[in-house]
Amino acid sequence: MTALQELREFIEKGYLTHRPHVTVDCAIFGYHDGELKLLLVKNKVFTKWCLPGGFVRNDEGLDQAAARLTAERTGIENLFLKQFKTFGDPLRNDNNTFDPEKFFELTGLRIGENSWLAGKNVTVGFYAISDIIQAMPRPDFLSSECRWFSVDNLPELGFDHEEMVGEALTTMRIHLYHFPIGKNLLPEKFTLKEIKLFYEVMSGKTLHASNFPSKLISLGLIVKTDEKRSIGAHRAPLYYTFDEAVYESALKEGLVLV
Amino acid sequence: MTALQELREFIEKGYLTHRPHVTVDCAIFGYHDGELKLLLVKNKVFTKWCLPGGFVRNDEGLDQAAARLTAERTGIENLFLKQFKTFGDPLRNDNNTFDPEKFFELTGLRIGENSWLAGKNVTVGFYAISDIIQAMPRPDFLSSECRWFSVDNLPELGFDHEEMVGEALTTMRIHLYHFPIGKNLLPEKFTLKEIKLFYEVMSGKTLHASNFPSKLISLGLIVKTDEKRSIGAHRAPLYYTFDEAVYESALKEGLVLV
DNA sequence: ATTTATTTACTAAAATTTAGTAAATATAAA
DNA sequence: TTTATATTTACTAAATTTTAGTAAATAAAT
Structure with missing residues (x-):
């Protein structure tokens, strides 16, 4: 089946396998070298950048x-x-995020008002924190471009995704103080300065150079290794x-990071 | 239009006005005289008590x-x-919450597998905190009984509503420490002992007899009146x-209650 | 050997929390 | 009228945590 045939199938019969009016959208935050980013996609038939998402299967x-x-x-x-x-x-x-003319141009199809795709959608928002890695959409007919944007400098977003990003960021920053993050985002071994910077970027706040790290140490969340980094003069x-055991139990039990 | 006709209309044509597969359910917690309760409904065609809820309109x-x-x-x-x-x-x-035989007996209808009502639902959970007042369903054909249950002694619940209640309670108890509650639940004027008991019941924890009230006072959330209550010997x-202004701003800005 | 920039340990002060005791006082009993 | 009692609530001291800042450590360049 070609990509276009697959798409037609989805547009005409998708309601047999998917829940009409129910989508999910994901705000994926990325950290790298002191910058907080957000992963956005640009679908060919959408006029604006959007959070990645789509319909939920039955x-x-x-x-x-x-x-x-x-x-x-x-x-x-x-x-x-x-x-x-x-x-x-x-x-x-x-x-005005969906462009029906562009859609017709690419697919030869129109979405009528009786289509299962028409009408009001409910979308369930998810957020994630990720290392900044190569992002690349799977090829399909309306295959989207995707890349990271600095959260301080986002493009205009489609649908209500600007509101969603705001809510995602707020929620993520509340969770930041109750659950450990950082594993897989920081390198396996890191300096105190690096983890402090990481938390500063994620939370958007300034932290004390020694008090914040020593809080992490006193909680047992991070532990010394016997290696040093050489950084010049x-x-x-x-x-x-990270202390594996403490980290895992803090994920379950929660903690308080002021 | 009779109630039965209305129901038939909803079952056959409801997809024109409602979003298929999308419902909301509400966990309504109530406080009265030191007891935490939950409001449940018992629909005639459901075999178990449930949270009040239903389909979302377009x-x-x-x-x-x-x-x-x-x-x-x-x-x-x-x-x-x-x-x-x-x-x-x-x-x-x-x-096994929905009883199709009972449904047929009451309405003469069956819900086929092609009905817009069949299939997998997504439900959006809401919680509320209310004073315990008279609850009474609006009369309709499948009109449900509804009443308060102590959260320590709930009946078996339908669908996944037991999991939902657990999540609702957890979320409510986290919010308890970040947002003021109590207005409209406590009487207009209350003693320190009463508000302490209220928070103990809501949070499920024991609080200090003088430290907890004095925290509320030092935050400015509650203020003295010049009236006393007479309670015997x-x-x-x-x-x-409650201090109106502080309460309202704490609702917006949040606060930290230990 | 000295200088320099940076990390990180340490300390003192401030603030908050915790636990418990004492004071206040309305009514009942003597 | 005085004393006893139960309960509310103010107060205090100790413990703990947070905050801010300084000092010590040290790798490498000069």
């Missing part, structure tokens, strides 16, 4: 749908996604690493 | 739907409802009341 849960769609739209697998809020305002789609900082 | 937002359905199912209007989580496991409805406690 036979999958929301978490599964979020993981599947993220992989399809961005090529990134095995992301840890966390639900933050569901959006269902009846006007949320009326933002300065005292060589020690490498630290 | 022309309404999720918040509106939650408010409308709560009013329809329980008779309670103007509740402040807060979204906590959305549930979409494909097996969440397979709990003991020192008469002073009445306190």
